[in-house]
Amino acid sequence: MVNSNADALGIIFPNSYDSLVPELTSERLMASIPFASRYRMIDFILSGMANCGIDNISIVVRKNYHSLLDHLGSGRAWDLTRKNGGLNIIPPFAQKAVKIYHGRVEALASILTFLKSQKEKYVVMSDANIAVNFNFSDFINTHMNSGADVTVAYVKAEVPAKAVEENPTSDTFSYTLRIEDGRVREIRINPKDAGVQDFSMNIYIIDRELLISQIESAYVKGYIYFERDILEPQLDTLNVQAYEHTGYAARICDMKSYFDENMKLLDAKNLDALFEGNPVYTKIRDDTPTRYITGAKVNNIMAADGCIIEGDVENSILFRGVKIAKGAKVKNCVLMQDTTVEEGAQLEYVVSDKNVHITAGKELKGTDTFPVFIAKKQTV
C-alpha cells in the first residue's frame, strides 16, 4: 500500500494545565486560548500532527469545551475531515457512574474500546499548553529506530517559578527527567531544582498495544496519572527514551508567561523560529485585510486581519478584528479578537480577552510583571 501517512494515531488532552491560567480558562480550556494574533493553542500541536501525516486524531475533552468545538468544527482547516480517521472529539460520557477524568490514565481508560479498534501501530499523545512547531515525523522515526517502549519529548528549560511554588493540585504537575545515555532513569514531579532542567513536554509515543495493556492494569488499580503511576515505577523495566526538541517552544504557565510569550513574537527571530517549516492552520474567519487609516501610528506590532487602526499602537499583539480609534494609545498590550478601544483611551500592559470594549478616554495601566487583565465581553 502506498502510504505517506504516519503509522500513528494522535491523542490530545486539551484541558491539561487549565488551572494555571484561571483568568483565560474561566469560559474555555487551555487548547482554545488565543495565541500569536490569530491562532489558538491547539493549532500548533494539531497542525504539527497533521503536517506529519497523522490523520487520525482524537481530542479527549474534559470540560469548558464549547469554544474548542466551535474552533475545530469538522477539522477541515487542518485537512482532517476524513472518512477514515480524521478528527475525533471525545466528550465525557454523561452517565451517573462516569466521573470527569483527572489524569491521563482515566482519560485513556474511557477510550479503550476506541483504541482497541484502531489499526495504527503507535499512539502519539500531547497536551496543548505549548505552542511549538514540533517535528512529529522525526519523533516517530527516532522512536521506531531506537526500539524503545516509550519516547518522551523534552526541552532544556527552567521550570517556571509558579510551577515550583504551586502546591501540587490535580492537573498542574510538571515533570523533569534525569536522562542517562538517552534513557530516562528518573521522572521528578514538581521538582524544586533551580536552573535549566530537562523539562518534559508531555509529548509521548508508545506502542498502541502496550498502551492498552498498561492502561487496563493501571485503571483497575485506581491509578490516575500516566507519568507518576505508570512510567515512573517501571523505569527499570520499560525502556523510556528521551527526545530533545531543540526548536522554539512557547509554554503557557500563567498569565505572565502568556503575556511574555506573545510579546516575544515581536522579535522576528522568534516569530520565524515558531513558524518556520510547516504551516500552522487555524479556523478561517474571512476578515478583510487590516486597515491603517491616515493618522494611525504603529511601531513594532504584530496584527491579524480585520483590524481597523486609527490611533497609536506600540509593542503590541492585535488579534483579529481589533479596532483602535483615533487618539487612542495602546502600548505593550495583547488585545484579543474584536477588542475595541475608543477615542482617547490609553492602555499600557493590558491583556484584553475577546470582545472587550474600552470606552472613550479610559486609562488602564499594568506593569511588565503584572499586566492588567480584562475578562471576555467586559466594558470598561
Added chain:
Amino acid sequence: MAKEMIAMLLAGGQGSRLYVLTQKLAKPAVPFGGKYRIIDFPLSNCVNSGIDTVGILTQYQPLVLNEYIGNGQPWDLDRLHGGVHVLPPYQQASGSDWYKGTANAIYQNIPFIERYNPKYVIILSGDQICKQDYSDFLKFHKEKNAEFSVAVMEVPWEDASRFGLMVADEDDRITEFQEKPKEPKSNLASMGIYIFNWDVLRKYLVEDEADPTSENDFGNNIIPNLLKDGRRMYAYHFSGYWKDVGTIPSLWEANMEVLNPEDSGINLFDENWKIYSRNSGMTGHRISADALVENSMITDGCRVDGTVKHSILFAGVKVEEGAKVEDAVIMGNTVIRSGAVVSHCIVGENVEIGQHAVVGAMPAEGEKGVATVGPGVTIGERAKVGPNAMVSNDVKEGEEQW
C-alpha cells in the same frame, strides 16, 4: 429538487488589456484588494443572496482558477446538490468546440442547467468588482413579470457611448438597446448581469446556435433578438459600487478605492455582506519599530520594515528597511529590498525588487500611467522601471525599462 435560480458565471475572458497580469491567469483569478481575487465578488454575492448553484465557464488559462475554486468550500459552495462547478468546453459525440461567444458558452452547458431544472438563470460576469444582492434583482424580475432583466447603472452622459446602453420607458421596460453608440439615447449602461426565465433563454440559445451568421454573443445577438420579438424586458437600476477592472488603470484605481471606503462606496468591512476568499494560511503580519505605515491595507504574512503609504500589500509581502512603497498594489509574496522605491504601480505575485531599484513614479501634472511588473519577475539592484512600463521579463542590475 428544482432550484429557483442558478447562476452561470462567465469567466472565460482572456483579459488581454491586463497584459502581463493575465498572461498565465484568467482575468477572474487576478488578485484584488489585499486578499481576494476578482471572482470572489460574484461568488460571495451568490452565496450571500442565497444562490447555491453556480456554473463557472472557463476556457482561457484555467489552471490557477480551477485550483482556486477547488470544491468551493471557502464560499460555502461545497454542496451535495448544486454547489460550484467549473465548466470548461468539452468534447461531445457531435464534435468539440471552444466557446465561440458568451451565448455559445451557455448553450454548450444547457445539459448542466437542466440538471437543476431552474425557473430562472442569472448570467454573471467574472471581471467586475461589485457587491450586489441578486435576490433583490430577482424580486424585481418577478414583480415586473419579466422574461429578461438586465442590471443597469446610470453613467455620466459624456461616458455613455463607451457602454452598451438600455433605453427604457417610465416603467423600466426596455424599448431599445444601443451597443456603444455615437449618439446615446440613454445613460443606463448594462452591467452585463442578466436574469432570464430559463425557458425563454433556452429557446433563444437554441435559435441563436442555429443561425450561422450569429456571433453567439448576449449583447450582439440574444438581447437584440429578444427586443425584436417584443419580449418583456426590464432594466433593474443598481446604484452601489461597480467597477469593470478590465484595464491596468481601472484595476489600480479600484484597489485604491478600497483604501477609501467612506468616499468610494466599496466597503469590504461590512459584516453583513462578507466577501469570502481562499485563505493564505500565513501568520499575522509584522510591522517593525523602523517601519512607517500610513493609510494602507496589510494582510497575513506581511513583514514591513520600511515605509508603506497609501498602498495595498497582499499576503506574504516583505518591505525591507529603507524601502519605500507609495500608491502601490503589491501582490502576494513579493519582496521589496532595502532602499528600493516603488510607487504608483501594480506589482504581480512573487516579484523581487532589488536594492535601490526604482519602480514607477508619481505622475506629474497632467500625466497618467501605472507601471506594471508581471508575476515572478526579478528587478535587479539599482534598476529602473519607468512610470508607464509593462515589465514581463527580468530587468538586470542597473538597467532601465520604460
